[in-house]
Amino acid sequence: EVQLVESGGGLVHPGGSLRLSCAASGFTFSSSWMGWVRQAPGQGLQWVANIKRDGTEKYYVGSVRGRFTISRDNTKNLVYLQMDSLRAGDTAVYYCARENGSSGYDYWGQGTLVTVSS
Amino acid sequence: SYEVTQPPSVSVSPGQTASITCSGDKLGDTFVCWYQQKPGQSPVLVMYQNNNRPSGIPDRFSGSNSGNTATLTISGTQTMDEADYYCQAWDTKIFGGGTKLTVL
Numbered sequence: 001e002v003q004l005v006e007s008g009g010g011l012v013h014p015g016g017s018l019r020l021s022c023a024a025s026g027f028t029f030s031s032s033w034m035g036w037v038r039q040a041p042g043q044g045l046q047w048v049a050n051i052k053r054d055g056t057e058k059y060y061v062g063s064v065r066g067r068f069t070i071s072r073d074n075t076k077n078l079v080y081l082q083m084d085s086l087r088a089g090d091t092a093v094y095y096c097a098r099e100n101g102s103s104g105y106d107y108w109g110q111g112t113l114v115t116v117s118s
Numbered sequence: 119s120y121e122v123t124q125p126p127s128v129s130v131s132p133g134q135t136a137s138i139t140c141s142g143d144k145l146g147d148t149f150v151c152w153y154q155q156k157p158g159q160s161p162v163l164v165m166y167q168n169n170n171r172p173s174g175i176p177d178r179f180s181g182s183n184s185g186n187t188a189t190l191t192i193s194g195t196q197t198m199d200e201a202d203y204y205c206q207a208w209d210t211k212i213f214g215g216g217t218k219l220t221v222l
Contacts, residue, residue, distance in 0.1 A: 035211070037213075044214070044216040045153070045204050045206075045216070047212060047213060050211065061211075062119065095160060100166070102149050103151075103166040103167055103170070104153075104166040104206065104208065105151070105161075106166070108161055111160060
């Protein structure tokens with residue numbers, strides 16, 4: 001059974017940093033691109049970033065480029081999202097999801113809430 | 119930047135057909151995926167590559183994508199289908215704003 005479990009969310013002050021983790025199991029992690037998608041309270045989904053199977057390619061939405069860094073550890077089946085210079089607008093539930101080639105995000109975690117507030 | 123537009127809401131009576139549209143410039147040139155999200159839950163993939171259903175998704179769900187518009191169609195809509203639906207243009211990964219489907 002495929003499982004994705006996010007952790008690391010919480011309350012952080014504006015300008016602060018947070019690192020999210022996503023633990024994957026039930027599939028060959030190193031064979032899948034992985035992504036992060038966020039959802040602000042009461043709002044829609046926003047794609048944030050994704051990373052290639054071997055970590056050599058990374059892509060970001062414009063609003064987080066230069067502040068967020070996606071990475072992965074294929075030996076531990078973990079994908080990370082390092083978030084720096086956080087802003088109130090980054091407040092959201094952050095989901096980790098598996099990319100199934102060009103067939104969409106077929107598995108999602110339960111999400112972890114990040115709140116940026118003073 | 120590229121934008122994908124969905125109607126904020128669609129209403130349908132049980133047993134009828136619901137159509138949810140997703141519009142974007144030359145959207146038909148890329149694959150479109152659709153996700154269903156119920157309150158308090160994570161999104162669920164219900165359609166990929168325009169018109170393919172993942173395992174476990176009922177065959178009352180179908181999809182199309184041509185020109186500037188993709189459409190998710192739910193035939194014989196059931197009350198359990200009431201949810202928010204999001205399209206995603208796969209090449210840019212951009213999501214539409216979401217459509218709240220009400221079944222009443």
